[in-house]
Amino acid sequence: MVQRMLxxxxxxxxxxxxxxxxxxxxxADDTSHPTAQELLDRLRPxxxxxxxxxxxxxxxxxxxxxLCSSLSLSPGSSRFDPNMEPHHHxxxxxxxxxxxxxxxxxxxxxxxxxxxxxxxxxxxxxxxFEVRAVERVFRGLCARCAxxxxxxxx
Amino acid sequence: MVQRMLxxxxxxxxxxxxxxxxxxxxxADDTSHPTAQELLDRLRPxxxxxxxxxxxxxxxxxxxxxLCSSLSLSPGSSRFDPNMEPHHHxxxxxxxxxxxxxxxxxxxxxxxxxxxxxxxxxxxxxxxFEVRAVERVFRGLCARCAxxxxxxxx
DNA sequence: ATGAGTGCAAATGCTTTGCATCCTG
DNA sequence: CAGGATGCAAAGCATTTGCACTCAT
Numbered sequence: 198m199v200q201r202m203l204x205x206x207x208x209x210x211x212x213x214x215x216x217x218x219x220x221x222x223x224x225a226d227d228t229s230h231p232t233a234q235e236l237l238d239r240l241r242p243x244x245x246x247x248x249x250x251x252x253x254x255x256x257x258x259x260x261x262x263x264l265c266s267s268l269s270l271s272p273g274s275s276r277f278d279p280n281m282e283p284h285h286h287x288x289x290x291x292x293x294x295x296x297x298x299x300x301x302x303x304x305x306x307x308x309x310x311x312x313x314x315x316x317x318x319x320x321x322x323x324x325x326f327e328v329r330a331v332e333r334v335f336r337g338l339c340a341r342c343a344x345x346x347x348x349x350x351x
Numbered sequence: 352m353v354q355r356m357l358x359x360x361x362x363x364x365x366x367x368x369x370x371x372x373x374x375x376x377x378x379a380d381d382t383s384h385p386t387a388q389e390l391l392d393r394l395r396p397x398x399x400x401x402x403x404x405x406x407x408x409x410x411x412x413x414x415x416x417x418l419c420s421s422l423s424l425s426p427g428s429s430r431f432d433p434n435m436e437p438h439h440h441x442x443x444x445x446x447x448x449x450x451x452x453x454x455x456x457x458x459x460x461x462x463x464x465x466x467x468x469x470x471x472x473x474x475x476x477x478x479x480f481e482v483r484a485v486e487r488v489f490r491g492l493c494a495r496c497a498x499x500x501x502x503x504x505x
Numbered sequence: 506a507t508g509a510g511t512g513c514a515a516a517t518g519c520t521t522t523g524c525a526t527c528c529t530g
Numbered sequence: 531c532a533g534g535a536t537g538c539a540a541a542g543c544a545t546t547t548g549c550a551c552t553c554a555t
Contacts, residue, residue: 211534211535212528212529212530212534212535213529213530214528214529214534214535214536216535216536217535232519233519233520234518234519246536246537246538247536247537248536248537248538248539249519249520249521249537249538250520250521250522250535250536250537250538251535251536251537253519253520253521254535254536255535258535267426269423269424269425269426270423270424271423272421272423272429272544272545273518273519274518274519274520275426275519275520284476285472285476287473287476287477287480287482289480290483296476296477296480297476298472298473298475298476298477299472299475299476300472301468301469301471301472303468314455314457315455315487315489317455318439318452318453318454318455319441319452319489321452321453322438322439322441322450322451322452322453323441323450323452323489323493323494324494325493325494325497325498326441326443326450326489326491326492326493326494326497327491327492327494327497328441328489328490328491329444329490329491329492330489330490330491331487331488331489331490332487332488332490333469333485333486333487333488334485334486334487334488335469335473335477335480335482335484335485336482336483336484336485336486337480337481337482337483337484338480338481338483339477339479339480340477340478340479340480340481341479343479343480343481344479365509365510366509366510366553366554366555367554367555368509368510368511368553368554370510370511371510386544387544387545388543388544400511400512400513401511401512402511402512402513402514403512403544403545403546404510404511404512404513404545404546404547405510405511405512407544407545407546408510408511409510412510426519426520427543427544428543428544428545429544429545506555507553507554507555508553508554508555509552509553509554509555510551510552510553510554511550511551511552511553512549512550512551512552513548513549513550513551514547514548514549515546515547515548516545516546516547516548517544517545517546517547518543518544518545518546519542519543519544519545520541520542520543520544521540521541521542521543522539522540522541522542523538523539523540523541524537524538524539525536525537525538526535526536526537526538527534527535527536527537528531528533528534528535528536529532529533529534529535530531530532530533530534
């Protein structure tokens with residue numbers, strides 16, 4: 198994952214600075230969808246002068262280059278996802294945690310019937326809307342918060 | 352829609368103040384998913400002393416009572432949706448506008464095969480996650496932004 | 506009358522910006 | 531060695547909070 202992203206940085210004509218290298222390395226193999234704050238906290242020990250501006254600049258540059266995506270699925274801060282394969286997300290209503298959900302086997306095949314049906318729905322609700330991506334969002338409680346909830350209700 | 356919401360306000364044991372009445376009326380038949388700011392701007396002429404605190408308090412109370420929902424689908428401000436029937440959303444990546452997308456006919460029937468498949472996917476990606484709602488999010492450009500884009504690229 | 510609700514202003518948290526300086530390509 | 535990238539601090543929004551006052555029930 199790191200290699201693919203670093204290759205992408207060059208391919209996009211972005212300069213490879215120590216800060217960007219650190220951010221790419223921190224993000225690449227992280228499935229926790231960190232916020233800018235979390236990334237900064239994690240990198241500060243190694244690069245004490247790194248600033249929010251740089252973290253945001255870099256994450257924005259990476260997502261503009263199609264190397265990661267920024268998620269706005271819950272109130273509060275944006276989260277960043279290095280996984281560019283199509284997939285869904287589960288979002289905890291309590292703590293905001295986001296998990297990747299793999300596509301079901303049936304969703305990985307060709308578009309088919311399903312796609313046509315979806316296109317019709319969008320046309321009905323938002324004529325002229327140009328769909329670029331579709332994802333499913335599961336909302337509820339993550340394992341940790343669900344457990345805490347059960348304990349509290351006892 | 353207004354009547355249902357006002358009934359819900361009573362049923363939830365919430366006091367019906369002029370501010371709440373105005374907010375409910377403004378939200379009830381609005382399909383544009385207004386932000387707190389937009390609602391306040393719209394209501395200020397009639398109730399000049401209305402404050403953000405009241406708008407947020409009320410919207411929060413309404414969604415806690417299950418009378419509207421708050422959407423966090425794009426960066427920036429939350430949007431509020433009076434439509435409590437299951438439906439999907441189309442979100443414009445450029446301007447943040449949100450449109451309701453009706454469920455396709457096939458989605459309205461009983462859960463069936465589909466639901467089981469989804470449950471399996473969630474279990475695979477986020478063990479222990481307690482799903483309370485599932486929605487589809489279509490991302491892309493709304494008609495207006497798509498048109499602007501086409502013009503710009505000419 | 507009483508406590509939920511309101512309004513104001515200040516505080517908080519996330520993100521962006523301006524600009525001087527630095528360093529990659 | 532030129533222009534992209536960084537770092538700092540200040541500014542900008544969205545949202546929340548504290549508290550005295552008001553009013554719906």
